[in-house]
Amino acid sequence: MLKNHSNLNKPAYYHNTMASPILLAFAVLAFTSFVLASDPSPLQDFCVALNDTKLDGVFVNGKFCKDPKLATANDFFFSGLRMQGNTSNQLGSMVTPANVDQIPGLNTLGISLVRIDYAPYGLNPPHTHPRATEALVVLEGTLSVGFVTSNPDNRLITKVLYQGDVFVFPEGLIHFQFNIGKTKAVAFAGLSSQNPGVIxxxxxxxxxxxxxxxxxxxxxxxxxxxxxxxxxxxxxxxx
Known part of the structure; x- marks a missing residue:
């Protein structure tokens, strides 16, 4: 009895297409895993946070949401960053935050701000933000800044910043700022979380x-x- 050898004479692309469903399945699975690894985008224009949990509302990203029809300009406003922070402490620095606790309208938007005031030789000591990358810009003064890479290298990456300079601190890494000038310094920073946390x-x-x-x-x-x-x-x- 003759065996069917018809497949042997078929072109190479025929055999490649036989494997394509498996490759497609792996590709879809990999893409799906990548998508699920990132935070979902908001499905509404905004979700102004309510701190009173006794009120009715939808619980989104750690906060109850106000009815959008009741939102006002004050839900998206904060004047605290215009005021100089009190640096009369042993560190000689003060951080003034503008996150979801100060600006309820930041809820679900994935961003916040801080103002940092430094006395002469003031220090914002080594710390981390577990949920955010930070981009810092110097408005006044001269700062020595840096961060340390993770184990096993623990490499210090450092730079002296002047007025108008920008420096980025990657999420979760230990970093600091030190005023190396004889006058006060001021910096503002944006962070990639509505509530970046600090350790x-x-x-x-x-x-x-x-x-x-x-x-x-x-x-x-x-x-x-x-x-x-x-x-x-x-x-x-x-x-």
């Missing part, structure tokens, strides 16, 4: 409530427990 490294480690164990911190930082006790006793500014 100040020194305060989080040595000012936690309740305190982290002396044994843990002494071993982690390779220092004496007396030094741990001293650092935990300091008053850590909530900047």
């Amino acid at each position: 100040t490294i020194a305060k989080s480690v040595f000012g936690s409530n309740p305190p982290i164990s002396d044994d843990v911190l002494a071993k982690a930082f390779q220092i004496d427990k007396k030094m741990v006790d001293y650092l935990q006793a300091q008053f850590w500014t909530n900047n």
